[in-house]
Amino acid sequence: MNTIWSDFVQSTEELYQSRGLRFREDNRACWLPLLQVKDGFRVLEVGCAGGVLLHRLKRFYPGIQAMGLDRDDGHIAYARNKTRELGIAADFVVGDALCLPFEEHTFDLCYSHTVMEFMDAVAFLREQHRVLKNGGTAVVLSVRSSIGRESWLPAAGEEKALLDRAWNAVEESGADANHFTSHPMAESDYPKAFEQAGFSDIDIQFAALTRYAPDSASVSPELALRQIEAERLTATESAAKARRMCPDALSEAEWRRLSELTNARFDGRIERYRRGEKVWDIAVSAVMAVSGKKR
Numbered sequence: 001m002n003t004i005w006s007d008f009v010q011s012t013e014e015l016y017q018s019r020g021l022r023f024r025e026d027n028r029a030c031w032l033p034l035l036q037v038k039d040g041f042r043v044l045e046v047g048c049a050g051g052v053l054l055h056r057l058k059r060f061y062p063g064i065q066a067m068g069l070d071r072d073d074g075h076i077a078y079a080r081n082k083t084r085e086l087g088i089a090a091d092f093v094v095g096d097a098l099c100l101p102f103e104e105h106t107f108d109l110c111y112s113h114t115v116m117e118f119m120d121a122v123a124f125l126r127e128q129h130r131v132l133k134n135g136g137t138a139v140v141l142s143v144r145s146s147i148g149r150e151s152w153l154p155a156a157g158e159e160k161a162l163l164d165r166a167w168n169a170v171e172e173s174g175a176d177a178n179h180f181t182s183h184p185m186a187e188s189d190y191p192k193a194f195e196q197a198g199f200s201d202i203d204i205q206f207a208a209l210t211r212y213a214p215d216s217a218s219v220s221p222e223l224a225l226r227q228i229e230a231e232r233l234t235a236t237e238s239a240a241k242a243r244r245m246c247p248d249a250l251s252e253a254e255w256r257r258l259s260e261l262t263n264a265r266f267d268g269r270i271e272r273y274r275r276g277e278k279v280w281d282i283a284v285s286a287v288m289a290v291s292g293k294k295r
Contacts, residue, residue, distance in 0.1 A: 002094075006074035008245060014237045016050035016078070017230040019113070022211045022285060023056055024223075030207045032060065034289035036137050039063035041108035046097050046128065047071075047115030051079035051090065058088050066090035067107075069100065098123050102131045111139040117182055121189070125197035125292075132294045138199060139291045140190060144206075147284040151212060152234040159261035162254055166242040169249030190290040199292025212283035214273055224273060232266040 006012050023031050037043065039061045045054050048068030058066055068090065070076050079092040095101045097112075098119060110128040128138045154160040185193075191202045210216075212231065214224035239258050242249060250258065272279060 001073045002071055003074040005072045006078075008241055010049075011237050011240075012050040012072075012075050012078040014233055015075075016052045016082070017226075017233055018211070019049070020052045020056075021227060021230055022209050022287075023053055025056070025059070026223075027209060028056075028060065030209055031287065034141065034205055034207060034287070035109070035111055035139055036291060037061050037064065037109060041065070042106065043067065044069065044100075044102070044107045044110045044128075044131070046100075046110060046112040046124075048079060048092065049075045050082060051092060053111075053113065054079075054090050055083070055086060055088055058090055068092040069095045069097070071096060098127055100127050100131050104130055105133045106131045108133055108136050109139070110136070111141065113141040114143055116140050116190075116193075117142065117185060119183070121183065121185065121193040122196045125193055125199065129198050129294055134294055136294045137291055138194070138294070139289055140194075142185075142190065142288045142290070143285045144187065144288045145286045147208075147286070148212070148282040151281045151283060152231040152238070154235075154262070154265065157261075159258060159265065162250060162258040162261070163239060163242075166239065166246070166249040166258070170242050170246045173246050173249075175245035187288060190288070191292075194290060194292040197292075198294070200295050201293040203291050205289045205291075207287050207289070208284055209287055210282070210284045212281070215278045215280050216282075225270065228266060228269055228273065232263070235262050235266070 035057070037057055040063045042065045043054070043057065045068045048054060048070050051068050054066045054068050057064060066089070068079055069092070071094065073094055076092045076094050083090050083092070093101065097115065110132055116124045125138060132138060154163060191204060194202045212227045213219055214227050219227070236259065239255070239262065243255060269279070
């Protein structure tokens with residue numbers, strides 16, 4: 001069973017919450033056109049994690065046939081459970097993006113989000129070209145930059161010192177050797193990879209998606225609290241991953257203290273929000289969508 005990503009990189013719940021806040025129903029006018037979905041399409045998400053994007057698409061286009069694929073068994077188990085919980089018709093399969101378990105000419109649309117950067121880009125796209133129907137579309141979404149400091153990170157003090165010690169110990173021990181190797185790509189590398197994979201009509205679009213801005217007037221109290229809690233989850237998961245990889249990085253008392261400090265920080269942020277105290281912490285992602293057609 002392969003659970004390297006969900007155990008050591010990003011947990012499925014963490015991914016589900018962060019992607020769900022980036023690709024929300026209330027901001028779908030910004031991101032939904034990037035995916036070029038039409039009702040009735042057979043759609044494949046490559047690297048689906050917990051399936052939140054497919055769940056969103058099924059809400060907006062109930063007639064699509066939705067399939068998600070991921071190498072991580074933990075992600076797929078989560079996606080299947082969440083799909084049943086939501087009462088959504090979608091299928092999920094464990095598989096390799098470089099050897100898709102589908103016949104040629106199967107899908108109208110293949111898309112991915114921050115996946116291609118972790119493998120050979122041309123091989124990744126060629127495999128999608130193979131399973132797409134003639135006239136089908138591949139779309140790659142990539143977060144190119146972020147505006148605003150990551151609010152989940154402690155800025156200073158004891159919490160930061162403990163978290164830094166934990167991750168420094170992980171690095172020094174080599175315990176993070178199972179992490180996936182990234183392949184940094186410049187913006188111009190994406191359309192070039194599409195060309196090499198045989199796609200035509202290559203197009204590039206950008207969208208600025210606000211993931212976190214709880215003090216903004218357009219953000220409801222329910223959404224504001226979801227945003228803050230998602231940042232708490234990212235912070236606690238960071239410590240949990242460091243502990244799984246290097247449990248001796250901190251003493252038992254220090255791990256407890258780190259957890260206490262993290263939760264106290266987010267409890268305090270929620271109290272400030274409820275008092276109407278504006279902090280104006282924000283996080284905005286610039287998402288690039290590159291697409292190509294199979295002719």
